[in-house]
Amino acid sequence: MGNYTITVLAGDGIGPEVTDQAVRVLDAVAKRFGHTFTYHKRLVGVAAIEAEGDSISEATLELCQKSDAILFGAVGGLPNYDGRFKVKPEEALFKLRKGLQFFANLRPVKPLDSLLNASPLKAEIVKGTDLLVVRELTGGLYYGHLEPPVPGKPSAIRRTEHGTDAIDTLLYTEAEIERILRIAFDAARDRKKKVTSVDKANVLSSSVLWRQVADRVAADYPDIAFEHILVDACAMHLIRRPSNFDVIVTENLFGDILTDEASVLAGSMGMLPSASLGSHKTVHGRLGLYEPIHGSAPDITGQGKANPIAAILSAAMLLQYSLGLKDEASAVEAAVAQTIEAGYRTEDLASTGARTVNTEEMGQKIATTL
Amino acid sequence: MGNYTITVLAGDGIGPEVTDQAVRVLDAVAKRFGHTFTYHKRLVGVAAIEAEGDSISEATLELCQKSDAILFGAVGGLPNYDGRFKVKPEEALFKLRKGLQFFANLRPVKPLDSLLNASPLKAEIVKGTDLLVVRELTGGLYYGHLEPPVPGKPSAIRRTEHGTDAIDTLLYTEAEIERILRIAFDAARDRKKKVTSVDKANVLSSSVLWRQVADRVAADYPDIAFEHILVDACAMHLIRRPSNFDVIVTENLFGDILTDEASVLAGSMGMLPSASLGSHKTVHGRLGLYEPIHGSAPDITGQGKANPIAAILSAAMLLQYSLGLKDEASAVEAAVAQTIEAGYRTEDLASTGARTVNTEEMGQKIATTL
Ligand SMILES: CC(C)[C@H](C(=O)O)[C@@H](O)C(=O)O
Ligand SMILES: CC(C)[C@H](C(=O)O)[C@@H](O)C(=O)O
Numbered sequence: 153m154g155n156y157t158i159t160v161l162a163g164d165g166i167g168p169e170v171t172d173q174a175v176r177v178l179d180a181v182a183k184r185f186g187h188t189f190t191y192h193k194r195l196v197g198v199a200a201i202e203a204e205g206d207s208i209s210e211a212t213l214e215l216c217q218k219s220d221a222i223l224f225g226a227v228g229g230l231p232n233y234d235g236r237f238k239v240k241p242e243e244a245l246f247k248l249r250k251g252l253q254f255f256a257n258l259r260p261v262k263p264l265d266s267l268l269n270a271s272p273l274k275a276e277i278v279k280g281t282d283l284l285v286v287r288e289l290t291g292g293l294y295y296g297h298l299e300p301p302v303p304g305k306p307s308a309i310r311r312t313e314h315g316t317d318a319i320d321t322l323l324y325t326e327a328e329i330e331r332i333l334r335i336a337f338d339a340a341r342d343r344k345k346k347v348t349s350v351d352k353a354n355v356l357s358s359s360v361l362w363r364q365v366a367d368r369v370a371a372d373y374p375d376i377a378f379e380h381i382l383v384d385a386c387a388m389h390l391i392r393r394p395s396n397f398d399v400i401v402t403e404n405l406f407g408d409i410l411t412d413e414a415s416v417l418a419g420s421m422g423m424l425p426s427a428s429l430g431s432h433k434t435v436h437g438r439l440g441l442y443e444p445i446h447g448s449a450p451d452i453t454g455q456g457k458a459n460p461i462a463a464i465l466s467a468a469m470l471l472q473y474s475l476g477l478k479d480e481a482s483a484v485e486a487a488v489a490q491t492i493e494a495g496y497r498t499e500d501l502a503s504t505g506a507r508t509v510n511t512e513e514m515g516q517k518i519a520t521t522l
Numbered sequence: 523m524g525n526y527t528i529t530v531l532a533g534d535g536i537g538p539e540v541t542d543q544a545v546r547v548l549d550a551v552a553k554r555f556g557h558t559f560t561y562h563k564r565l566v567g568v569a570a571i572e573a574e575g576d577s578i579s580e581a582t583l584e585l586c587q588k589s590d591a592i593l594f595g596a597v598g599g600l601p602n603y604d605g606r607f608k609v610k611p612e613e614a615l616f617k618l619r620k621g622l623q624f625f626a627n628l629r630p631v632k633p634l635d636s637l638l639n640a641s642p643l644k645a646e647i648v649k650g651t652d653l654l655v656v657r658e659l660t661g662g663l664y665y666g667h668l669e670p671p672v673p674g675k676p677s678a679i680r681r682t683e684h685g686t687d688a689i690d691t692l693l694y695t696e697a698e699i700e701r702i703l704r705i706a707f708d709a710a711r712d713r714k715k716k717v718t719s720v721d722k723a724n725v726l727s728s729s730v731l732w733r734q735v736a737d738r739v740a741a742d743y744p745d746i747a748f749e750h751i752l753v754d755a756c757a758m759h760l761i762r763r764p765s766n767f768d769v770i771v772t773e774n775l776f777g778d779i780l781t782d783e784a785s786v787l788a789g790s791m792g793m794l795p796s797a798s799l800g801s802h803k804t805v806h807g808r809l810g811l812y813e814p815i816h817g818s819a820p821d822i823t824g825q826g827k828a829n830p831i832a833a834i835l836s837a838a839m840l841l842q843y844s845l846g847l848k849d850e851a852s853a854v855e856a857a858v859a860q861t862i863e864a865g866y867r868t869e870d871l872a873s874t875g876a877r878t879v880n881t882e883e884m885g886q887k888i889a890t891t892l
Contacts, residue, residue: 319692320727
């Protein structure tokens with residue numbers, strides 16, 4: 153029976169639609185378990201650029217830092233925004249991730265049995281898959297810097313004497329690699345006790361360092377099975393033998409690519425939540441940012457077609473990691489599973505269900521089940 | 523009835539086994555069509571390091587340059603080589619690609635109907651897939667340079683005042699982007715007239731430039747349908763709707779990851795050939811390097827389990843692109859298809875076949891069919 157403050161950044165496109173349903177489910181949790189959730193709703197992405205001149209304001213960033221957790225929808229990807237704004241809506245995400253030092257992005261992929269047929273993969277390949285991608289989120293090419301570093305310009309298009317070129321920098325420090333590896337190994341202890349580290353050590357210096365550090369960290373976890381795999385091979389094995397993986401740990405861009413790919417296992421991107429965590433502790437747990445792995449999906453915005461489950465499961469991760477409410481998190485997951493088993497589906501998964509519902513109806517069903 | 527010289531670099535692991543079968547098939551082509559192929563077999567990879575002190579010698583590189591084409595097996599990936607050699611076997615590949623300026627890597631993926639069931643994907647998803655990945659091969663992170671550039675050190679692990687870090691550089695010039703885009707658009711003209719350009723323009727400067735150049739080149743090809751897609755989304759769509767793609771063009775590392783991923787469509791990596799081309803013309807066509815997309819596979823080396831078809835189809839691409847022998851190339855492709863349709867399979871695809879054969883038997887079957 154606690155009091156918790158949650159900053160809600162619904163963002164662009166379908167962000168607000170799916171976030172509304174996540175809040176509805178959180179309200180149902182509050183009611184059933186006797187908690188009080190105080191929501192601070194703020195602008196982010198295109199709406200923030202239009203109203204506040206930046207993809208996320210300083211005031212909003214400060215508020216985030218003081219909250220117990222951040223519930224995030226989606227930003228960017230809106231058609232035609234490029235010409236209108238100097239700032240990219242996506243920068244809100246980078247400011248949140250980097251500014252609040254959310255270096256660990258957890259993306260679990262555990263397809264529900266009743267959705268096995270929704271995957272383009274054969275059901276027998278997907279069956280038994282229960283993996284967690286631990287993606288490094290504050291380093292690498294996303295924050296590449298020029299030497300000498302140009303503030304606010306992590307990379308650049310340049311005019312040189314030979315013509316125009318563009319440069320991005322992939323930099324990792326030993327400390328950055330070590331802390332994300334430790335997150336992965338710690339997570340594996342509560343799971344199937346296996347860690348797969350993904351790199352491109354036959355080409356990249358950053359991967360050679362990654363591999364050295366990973367070996368060193370692995371030595372501290374003799375109870376955890378450990379392997380290295382090249383990113384190209386991983387992209388293949390993720391589809392060939394997904395159920396062989398437990399925890400996959402990798403750098404920022406590889407994690408971005410591999411988790412989108414892994415979404416095919418779950419049948420729809422609309423099913424996959426994520427948590428971004430740092431070392432900032434709050435009264436109840438770790439400060440974290442929780443968001444669906446899908447984007448703003450402008451093509452289906454406002455049509456009630458969006459699947460709110462990724463957002464709702466992100467809220468479940470929020471309950472678990474930032475508020476320390478494990479039972480509540482499990483209750484949300486169970487309500488989602490029950491609603492799917494009962495045959496309710498949003499449009500992305502319609503072919504596998506008995507009844508197609510819209511975004512709001514799906515949220516209501518799950519909230520009622522709770 | 524021509525005379526052609528081919529440098530054969532079989533390399534490490536299963537490289538020699540599969541290359542032998544490709545040569546066998548080329549010999550059958552020579553016999554049937556009345557050509558003369560002169561092979562220069564040279565060392566590359568681990569064998570070259572041991573015998574000649576480098577992953578590929580200067581003399582071998584020169585010989586390659588003077589040949590009509592290069593048939594390549596595989597290098598690297600041998601267990602325990604790391605401790606023994608200063609030079610990485612993979613460097614042979616980089617020297618060949620960069621030294622001979624093979625900037626365009628063509629990787630076609632066209633699953634045979636009788637192998638649809640070999641894929642972890644549902645047959646109805648794979649059916650109809652006929653795509654070509656055009657991967658940029660001489661730029662990007664693979665050849666990242668420090669500023670100031672350190673010769674032979676494209677990237678580095680460094681000790682700084684804050685500890686150890688590692689850096690790689692992703693650099694593309696406008697000219698590099700333009701020439702690979704033109705290869706893709708030209709290829710699309712002979713195909714389904716669609717180009718998908720893959721980047722990460724919401725994060726990388728190099729991708730922003732890539733997108734600008736791609737738009738400019740696309741304007742020269744009004745007959746070709748054109749789209750941009752983010753690399754993360756592409757990793758997903760490649761599995762969800764592979765038959766929607768025609769030509770996919772992308773930078774070096776994205777191409778590496780996406781083509782390994784796309785191999786699941788063909789049922790086995792052992793089915794997928796590649797051609798690496800530059801602007802160096804020979805008497806008969808373009809100088810090119812032809813290699814299976816699979817690696818040296820040390821785990822199955824010497825057991826007769828390797829599938830030689832990727833190497834054999836690479837030889838078919840060699841006939842087409844470097845020797846200008848289209849009919850001969852088609853004859854090889856047809857012989858492969860017939861042999862597969864007749865039910866012969868190497869171990870990687872055994873579950874879909876009527877009779878499992880070893881590497882050599884597969885080569886013989888295909889040569890005899892020719
Ligand atoms: C929106 C985009 C910048 C972002 C990323 O690349 O990190 C997204 O793809 C994600 O995975 O969260
Ligand atoms: C062996 C390795 C360096 C190579 C690459 O990454 O280019 C391989 O994966 C390929 O795709 O040809």
